[in-house]
Amino acid sequence: xxxxxxxxxxxxxxxxxxxxxxxxxxxxxxxxxxxxxxxxxxxxxxxxxxxxxxxxxxxxxxxxxxxxxxxxxxxxxxxxxxxxxxxxxxxxxxxxxxxxxxxxxxxxxxxxxxxxxxxxxxxxxxxxxxxxxxxxxxxxxxxxxxxxxxxxxxxxxxxxxxxxxxxxxxxxxxxxxxxxxxxxxxxxxxxxxxxxxxxxxxxxxxxxxxxxxxxxxxxxxxxxxxxxxxxxxxxxxxxxxxxxxxxxxxxxxxxxxxxxxxxxxxxxxxxxxxxxxxxxxxxxxxxxxxxxxxxxxxxxxxxxxxxxxxxxxxxxxxxxxxxxxxxxxxx
Amino acid sequence: xxxxxxxxxxxxxxxxxxxxxxxxxxxxxxxxxxxxxxxxxxxxxxxxxxxxxxxxxxxxxxxxxxxxxxxxxxxxxxxxxxxxxxxxxxxxxxxxxxxxxxxxxxxxxxxxxxxxxxxxxxxxxxxxxxxxxxxxxxxxxxxxxxxxxxxxxxxxxxxxxxxxxxxxxxxxxxxxxxxxxxxxxxxxxxxxxxxxxxxxxxxxxxxxxxxxxxxxxxxxxxxxxxxxxxxxxxxxxxxxxxxxxxxxxxxxxxxxxxxxxxxxxxxxxxxxxxxxxxxxxxxxxxxxxxxxxxxxxxxxxxxxxxxxxxxxxxxxxxxxx
Amino acid sequence: xxxxxxxxxxxxxxxxxxxxxxxxxxxxxxxxxxxxxxxxxxxxxxxxxxxxxxxxxxxxxxxxxxxxxxxxxxxxxxxxxxxxxxxxxxxxxxxxxxxxxxxxxxxxxxxxxxxxxxxxxxxxxxxxxxxxxxxxxxxxxxxxxxxxxxxxxxxxxxxxxxxxxxxxxxxxxxxxxxxxxxxxxxxxxxxxxxxxxxxxxxxxxxxxxxxxxxxxxxxxxxxxxxxxxxxxxxxxxxxxxxxxxxxxxxxxxxxxxxxxxxxxxxxxxxxxxxxxxxxxxxxxxxxxxx
Numbered sequence: 033x034x035x036x037x038x039x040x041x042x043x044x045x046x047x048x049x050x051x052x053x054x055x056x057x058x059x060x061x062x063x064x065x066x067x068x069x070x071x072x073x074x075x076x077x078x079x080x081x082x083x084x085x086x087x088x089x090x091x092x093x094x095x096x097x098x099x100x101x102x103x104x105x106x107x108x109x110x111x112x113x114x115x116x117x118x119x120x121x122x123x124x125x126x127x128x129x130x131x132x133x134x135x136x137x138x139x140x141x142x143x144x145x146x147x148x149x150x151x152x153x154x155x156x157x158x159x160x161x162x163x164x165x166x167x168x169x170x171x172x173x174x175x176x177x178x179x180x181x182x183x184x185x186x187x188x189x190x191x192x193x194x195x196x197x198x199x200x201x202x203x204x205x206x207x208x209x210x211x212x213x214x215x216x217x218x219x220x221x222x223x224x225x226x227x228x229x230x231x232x233x234x235x236x237x238x239x240x241x242x243x244x245x246x247x248x249x250x251x252x253x254x255x256x257x258x259x260x261x262x263x264x265x266x267x268x269x270x271x272x273x274x275x276x277x278x279x280x281x282x283x284x285x286x287x288x289x290x291x292x293x294x295x296x297x298x299x300x301x302x303x304x305x306x307x308x309x310x311x312x313x314x315x316x317x318x319x320x321x322x323x324x325x326x327x328x329x330x331x332x333x334x335x336x337x338x339x340x341x342x343x344x345x346x347x348x349x350x351x352x353x354x355x356x357x358x359x360x361x362x363x
Numbered sequence: 364x365x366x367x368x369x370x371x372x373x374x375x376x377x378x379x380x381x382x383x384x385x386x387x388x389x390x391x392x393x394x395x396x397x398x399x400x401x402x403x404x405x406x407x408x409x410x411x412x413x414x415x416x417x418x419x420x421x422x423x424x425x426x427x428x429x430x431x432x433x434x435x436x437x438x439x440x441x442x443x444x445x446x447x448x449x450x451x452x453x454x455x456x457x458x459x460x461x462x463x464x465x466x467x468x469x470x471x472x473x474x475x476x477x478x479x480x481x482x483x484x485x486x487x488x489x490x491x492x493x494x495x496x497x498x499x500x501x502x503x504x505x506x507x508x509x510x511x512x513x514x515x516x517x518x519x520x521x522x523x524x525x526x527x528x529x530x531x532x533x534x535x536x537x538x539x540x541x542x543x544x545x546x547x548x549x550x551x552x553x554x555x556x557x558x559x560x561x562x563x564x565x566x567x568x569x570x571x572x573x574x575x576x577x578x579x580x581x582x583x584x585x586x587x588x589x590x591x592x593x594x595x596x597x598x599x600x601x602x603x604x605x606x607x608x609x610x611x612x613x614x615x616x617x618x619x620x621x622x623x624x625x626x627x628x629x630x631x632x633x634x635x636x637x638x639x640x641x642x643x644x645x646x647x648x649x650x651x652x653x654x655x656x657x658x659x660x661x662x663x664x665x666x667x668x669x670x671x672x673x674x675x676x677x678x679x680x681x682x683x684x
Numbered sequence: 685x686x687x688x689x690x691x692x693x694x695x696x697x698x699x700x701x702x703x704x705x706x707x708x709x710x711x712x713x714x715x716x717x718x719x720x721x722x723x724x725x726x727x728x729x730x731x732x733x734x735x736x737x738x739x740x741x742x743x744x745x746x747x748x749x750x751x752x753x754x755x756x757x758x759x760x761x762x763x764x765x766x767x768x769x770x771x772x773x774x775x776x777x778x779x780x781x782x783x784x785x786x787x788x789x790x791x792x793x794x795x796x797x798x799x800x801x802x803x804x805x806x807x808x809x810x811x812x813x814x815x816x817x818x819x820x821x822x823x824x825x826x827x828x829x830x831x832x833x834x835x836x837x838x839x840x841x842x843x844x845x846x847x848x849x850x851x852x853x854x855x856x857x858x859x860x861x862x863x864x865x866x867x868x869x870x871x872x873x874x875x876x877x878x879x880x881x882x883x884x885x886x887x888x889x890x891x892x893x894x895x896x897x898x899x900x901x902x903x904x905x906x907x908x909x910x911x912x913x914x915x916x917x918x919x920x921x922x923x924x925x926x927x928x929x930x931x932x933x934x935x936x937x938x939x940x941x942x943x944x945x946x947x948x949x950x951x952x953x954x955x956x957x958x959x960x961x962x963x964x965x966x967x968x969x970x971x972x973x974x
């Protein structure tokens with residue numbers, strides 16, 4: 033049907049999602065564009081409050097009032113989801129695009145058994161009879177590493193540990209064989225030891241099914257292991273994007289440099305952990321010019337006057353900066 | 364489970380014992396009941412004899428001991444006014460109260476939960492604001508006054524509903540029940556509506572608050588991310604979670620209905636145990652008041668126990684401990 | 685004052701129609717009970733000012749009404765409007781005084797239970813638990829039947845019913861407050877307990893009580909009205925709004941509705957106003973809901 037090598041699986045073009053509150057308009061996503069090919073993993077990175085989760089919810093059409101997608105396109109196989117009706121979106125949710133939430137303790141309904149919550153996906157998206165659905169659920173639970181799966185279907189979420197619950201959430205997300213998984217900080221709420229298990233599990237699931245994934249996280253260390261491409265968000269804008277290898281080794285944007293420097297390095301001894309000074313500005317009334325300039329060591333007068341556009345840099349990188357870093361240069 | 368039942372049973376007995384002490388003490392400080400049983404022109408000797416007969420000449424501790432032992436033996440005393448066992452008097456009138464309370468509760472739930480769910484699911488809509496203003500009015504109204512207005516409008520002015528009594532009753536297993544006759548239903552409408560308004564308003568507000576709280580939960584959004592419809596998410600995932608706080612107040616609300624039934628029964632001359640209590644208070648008929656309170660305390664304790672059991676059936680996280 | 689006018693609280697107040705209506709109703713009643721009796725010509729409890737010729741006059745807009753008695757008169761020729769102003773005075777007095785008494789006693793007991801714990805805590809909280817499993821109206825009714833009628837007796841009964849909610853709230857916030865570093869530090873520094881309670885604990889546990897206290901005045905007005913309606917509340921010489929309704933109920937079946945309907949409307953407006961404003965306060969003072 034479609035030539036997957038030409039059309040990207042998902043293309044987000046100039047997405048604007050605003051929240052209209054009493055205190056002013058929050059421009060949570062303010063002109064974000066990116067593409068994901070079949071089977072690719074893209075990391076969506078930024079500090080909390082940078083609009084990462086809103087991008088995920090926008091793709092699924094789950095932005096609730098007072099939020100609204102103001103402009104832009106979200107193309108799945110070339111079909112625009114922004115203008116698609118709710119009925120079409122419901123077909124897509126869970127079946128073509130599914131989501132894994134941050135906190136496994138709250139993303140499952142405490143009053144429904146795990147089996148019932150899994151079964152719901154198949155009832156919505158398949159014509160299987162009850163027996164076949166149960167069989168599919170058992171197989172899926174086993175494949176995410178939950179033993180005695182048939183028995184566990186009857187259990188309730190509170191009878192599982194945090195890591196096990198996240199496995200259940202992943203099982204639910206994978207159940208209908210989606211083409212794209214949006215994982216919103218899937219390991220942030222978990223113990224460090226559990227984190228790598230869950231990441232390994234997600235990577236294996238994606239490799240086996242050939243699905244793509246958007247991995248939303250504030251943790252560059254996690255994406256650098258998982259992602260093929262990385263998109264860095266700051267204040268609702270893309271500030272840098274490119275291949276993981278290029279971006280981690282030689283970022284062009286000072287913000288990305290700052291994020292990388294704040295990763296605790298276990299191989300080299302460091303005197304102290306470096307942090308980006310300051311904090312994310314009030315997103316309700318952003319000043320003219322570059323949003324990062326107040327925290328940027330390279331900022332000059334031009335940065336306050338003119339907003340930098342996304343331009344091609346060295347290697348595969350694109351960055352929105354008037355004074356980008358050359359390869360090897362430190363901020 | 365067994366250990367839980369034993370523990371609950373001990374708790375229930377303890378509560379009833381405390382209630383018996385309080386009731387006994389309060390009653391001992393009220394007017395001298397001896398004058399309720401002797402004729403107006405009784406001599407001092409007759410009064411003293413009556414007092415001895417009632418055991419009122421002994422110390423409080425002895426009186427309480429006798430009170431408690433007779434309670435435990437199933438002897439709840441005799442009404443000074445009716446000269447009948449107080450328990451019999453109350454049990455005769457209990458079905459009338461129970462059926463009015465149950466009809467009122469059913470009415471409250473039937474109206475409050477759908478409206479509360481709607482108002483919680485659409486907090487910004489005009490209809491929701493109207494519902495909420497109405498419910499606030501519901502808890503601001505004196506119930507007895509509502510009853511009076513209903514009597515004036517529907518009984519005195521339009522004459523569509525009777526203003527007093529139970530109407531015809533039919534017997535089922537030896538209990539007289541109005542709900543088995545059309546006339547009985549005709550009579551129960553006004554009192555049940557009057558009684559239900561306060562509870563209706565409270566259940567409505569709890570349901571709405573529960574729906575709004577649950578609407579913010581992650582699992583609701585996760586369910587939508589699976590592709591479920593908005594209404595499926597609201598009713599299949601949200602409602603049960605939203606109703607947990609409603610279940611916890613259910614017992615208290617049933618208790619409130621029994622308590623407010625005393626007033627409603629007085630207004631509508633409904634021959635239940637609540638009206639008997641008020642009449643007994645006027646007549647200082649101490650044994651009836653005591654038995655009423657002990658019986659109602661027992662009912663409350665049992666209701667609370669049942670609510671706890673129901674609670675564990677709805678919420679798998681709660682286990683009986 | 686200017687800081688108050690600029691505060692978020694005041695800003696939200698001016699935007700909330702229910703808060704404005706609620707406080708307007710409350711202000712109306714406070715004003716009515718303070719100056720109302722001086723504005724009406726008749727003192728309904730001065731027998732000399734009553735004229736039996738004026739008895740059972742309907743409201744002014746009904747045929748046979750008299751402009752002198754806008755809401756009609758009762759069987760003794762008493763002006764219903766004047767009776768309401770005098771009655772609201774008694775109702776509101778009982779509600780406010782009983783609330784202050786409940787709040788004081790409940791707060792003290794809650795502080796004791798929360799700060800000292802142990803046996804005092806167990807006793808206070810067990811009593812509170814048992815009491816909470818019974819409807820307030822039933823407890824009040826039972827107490828009134830034991831102690832007899834009177835404004836003072838009603839106050840006692842309402843206070844006995846009302847302290848529990850404060851005790852539980854204060855105990856809860858005290859327990860979480862004494863966990864905090866500054867109280868621990870004060871303890872270590874050797875500050876005496878009563879000073880720690882007064883200086884550090886008390887100011888921090890009072891905010892949630894504001895909402896409870898506001899709404900409780902309305903609840904007490906309703907309970908008092910019910911007790912008086914049943915004849916076990918205030919005496920006939922000091923008729924509250926509830927007793928006015930009871931007196932009117934006796935002639936309702938003759939179609940003389942105004943003597944009971946209007947006092948009821950007054951109670952409804954008063955309690956509705958209190959509840960509206962209480963709801964607004966709850967939303968404002970409870971940061972979790974914001």
